[in-house]
Amino acid sequence: MKNEIRLSVQEILELEHFRKAKVVAGKEGIHRKVKWVHVMEISDVSDLLNGDELILSTGVGWKKGKETLFSIVQQLIDCQAAGLCIEIGEYLNEIPDEIIQLADRYDFPVIVFYEEVRFVDITESVHTLIIKKQYQMITDLEDYSRRLNEVLLETDPKEKVLNMLHEQIGIPVIYVPKEGRAEIVSSQTKKEKQQLLQGAKENKFGNGSNIARQQIHVWNQSFAELIIISEEDGITEFETLILDRTVTALAQVILRELWTEERRKAKEADWIQGWLTGEHNEEQITAYLAELEPAVEPKRAAVLLCKMKQLDKEGSNTMYFKMVMRSIFQEQGFFLLSAVMKRDVVFILLDQREANDCKQRIKAGIDQMFKPEYVKSHSFLPIQVSLGTIVGRFDQVEASYEKAKVTAIIRERADNELTSYFYEDLHIYRLIYYAHERGILQEFVSDYLTPILLYDQENNASLMNTLKVYLECSGSKKETAERLYIVRQTLYHRLEKLYELLGEDFMKPAKRQAIEAAISAYKYLELSNQTFPIEDRM
Numbered sequence: 001m002k003n004e005i006r007l008s009v010q011e012i013l014e015l016e017h018f019r020k021a022k023v024v025a026g027k028e029g030i031h032r033k034v035k036w037v038h039v040m041e042i043s044d045v046s047d048l049l050n051g052d053e054l055i056l057s058t059g060v061g062w063k064k065g066k067e068t069l070f071s072i073v074q075q076l077i078d079c080q081a082a083g084l085c086i087e088i089g090e091y092l093n094e095i096p097d098e099i100i101q102l103a104d105r106y107d108f109p110v111i112v113f114y115e116e117v118r119f120v121d122i123t124e125s126v127h128t129l130i131i132k133k134q135y136q137m138i139t140d141l142e143d144y145s146r147r148l149n150e151v152l153l154e155t156d157p158k159e160k161v162l163n164m165l166h167e168q169i170g171i172p173v174i175y176v177p178k179e180g181r182a183e184i185v186s187s188q189t190k191k192e193k194q195q196l197l198q199g200a201k202e203n204k205f206g207n208g209s210n211i212a213r214q215q216i217h218v219w220n221q222s223f224a225e226l227i228i229i230s231e232e233d234g235i236t237e238f239e240t241l242i243l244d245r246t247v248t249a250l251a252q253v254i255l256r257e258l259w260t261e262e263r264r265k266a267k268e269a270d271w272i273q274g275w276l277t278g279e280h281n282e283e284q285i286t287a288y289l290a291e292l293e294p295a296v297e298p299k300r301a302a303v304l305l306c307k308m309k310q311l312d313k314e315g316s317n318t319m320y321f322k323m324v325m326r327s328i329f330q331e332q333g334f335f336l337l338s339a340v341m342k343r344d345v346v347f348i349l350l351d352q353r354e355a356n357d358c359k360q361r362i363k364a365g366i367d368q369m370f371k372p373e374y375v376k377s378h379s380f381l382p383i384q385v386s387l388g389t390i391v392g393r394f395d396q397v398e399a400s401y402e403k404a405k406v407t408a409i410i411r412e413r414a415d416n417e418l419t420s421y422f423y424e425d426l427h428i429y430r431l432i433y434y435a436h437e438r439g440i441l442q443e444f445v446s447d448y449l450t451p452i453l454l455y456d457q458e459n460n461a462s463l464m465n466t467l468k469v470y471l472e473c474s475g476s477k478k479e480t481a482e483r484l485y486i487v488r489q490t491l492y493h494r495l496e497k498l499y500e501l502l503g504e505d506f507m508k509p510a511k512r513q514a515i516e517a518a519i520s521a522y523k524y525l526e527l528s529n530q531t532f533p534i535e536d537r538m
Helices: 009-013 066-078 097-105 119-152 158-169 190-201 237-266 269-276 282-292 316-331 358-369 372-377 394-413 428-437 441-459 463-472 477-484 488-502 509-527
Strands: 022-025 036-039 053-057 083-087 110-113 173-177 183-185 211-218 221-229 300-307 334-341 344-351 384-387
Touching (some): 097 110, 119 158, 119 237, 158 183, 158 237, 173 190, 221 316, 316 334, 358 384, 441 488, 463 477
Parallel strands (some): 036 053
Antiparallel strands (some): 173 183, 300 384
16 A cells, blocks of 8 residues: 655645635645645745745735735745635635636645634644654654565565565566566556566656656666656655665665675686686687576686785675676676686676777776775775786687786886786887896896986986987977976087987987887886896996
8 A cells, every 4th residue: 555654735624723624726736745834924935935835824914905815826836835724804805716716727725714713723733743744754664674674684585675665655666677687566467567667678767756766786886776656646755765775675685696696606716717827728618608607608808907905815805896896897798707816816807798899898997996986985996907918719818817917017117107907008018028027128228228327327417317308209309398397508418418328320210219118128127126237237
C-alpha cells in the first residue's frame, strides 16, 4: 500500500475546527499537499511564500474590492499555495463568482468559515498534525533501515532488497545495471512490466514529478540505476528518502559482490604470474580465459604496472585497490586480471571493444584514478603507474610487462620531463635506457659534454643550462635570452664559448641531435645516482 506521509487539505478539513467550514471552490484540489499553515492579511504575497502553504485570512487587508481579492488568489495559485481559508463576515460578505471560477479552473481550494474561528487554534492543531506526520515518517524510515540491515546479512540479498522497496512504497521498482539484465518488481501485468522495462532501457522516463531515479555508486563509479515510478501521483518526500536508503543498501550489496569476485580471482594469481613471465602459449591462454570468463572476448591487451607506497599482498588495502581499478577500467571497456609481482601490483588490461582507441581509454582510466577528489578518498593508490606496449596477441603480454618495467625505471630517472605513462612515448629515453644497460651511456655522454661540464666546474658557470635552453629554443637567440633572463650581449658571449668548446658544427642536425640526447642521458645518469668523473674523461 502506498505510504501517505504527507498532509493534505482533505485531512485538515476533517479537524474539529473545520466542522462548519465549506469548500466553495477548487474542490478537485483538496488532495493538495500542505507543508505549513500561514496567516496573511496583505495584498502582495508573491515574494512571501515557498509553496504548499495553507493560507488563513479574515479578509481585513482585502476589503478594497473583488479586484484585490482576484489578484491575491491568482498570486496564491502562481506561488503553488495549497489553498485559502477565509472568514465571511465583518470584512468580506461573500466570495465573488469570478474568484470561484478562477479557483475551479486551477483546482485551488477556497474554504469559507461562516462563523468566527480562532486561527491560533487552527495553526496549533495543523502544525501538531504535521509534526506527527514527520515523526511517523522518521519512525517508518528507521524501521525500514533496520529491516534492510537484517536482509543485508542474508545470502543473495539484492532480490530481497528490491522486493522490500516495492512492498514499502507500493509502486513499480526498476533496477538497471550497467552490465546485465534489468529487473522490475511490480504488481502489474507481464505486458505492463515489459513496457516499463523497455522504457527504462531506452531512457524514456525523463525526470518528471512521478518518477525518482538514483545512480548506485561505488568508489565514484556508477554500477546501476534504481528507478521508482508512480503512475497516479507525484513521488512523495517519504518515497524519495526510502529510495535513498535502498540505494545505499544496494551499493553495499555490489561492494560485497565485488569483494567476493576479487577474492575468487586472487586465487588465479599464480597462473597470471606465469602468463606475465611467458610460461603459457597463445592456445593455453585462450583456453584459460574461455573457462574463466566465457563472455570476455578481448581484442588486444596491455600491462599496467602500479608501484605502491606500501603493499600487503593479502591485506584489505590491496584488495580494495584492485576492486577500485576494476570498476574504473570496466567503464572504459576493459576486463582486468591482476597479480602482485614483488612490490608492484600488475594488471593485464584486456580490451573488449572493437574501437581502435585503446590508448585514449587507458589514459582516461588513469586520469580518473588520480583526480584530486579520488586521491583524497583513497589513500592506498599507487605512487606511480607505467604502461607497456599494447599488443594484439595474448602471448605478447610478457613483452608488454617487460616494457612496463622499463617505463617505470625511466620515469623515475627522467627528472619529471616525461608526463606520459606509455612506453611508446618515452622516445629518446628508450635508447638511453638500453645504452645504459649495455654500459655505453657514460662514454656517449663524455664524448659530447665533457668540455662543457669541465668548464662549468672550473668557472662556477652555467654553460650547460645555456646549451640546454638554446637547443630547446631551436637556436632562437631572442627566446633563449628571455628564458634565461639575461641580456642579448651576455648570451652572445656564452654562445661564443659553446662554439669554441663544442665546435662550429654543433648546431648541424646530426651533431645537434647527439648533443640533445647526451643532455637527456646526463640527467638520466644523475637521477640514477651514477657518478660522472669529469676529470677522468679528459
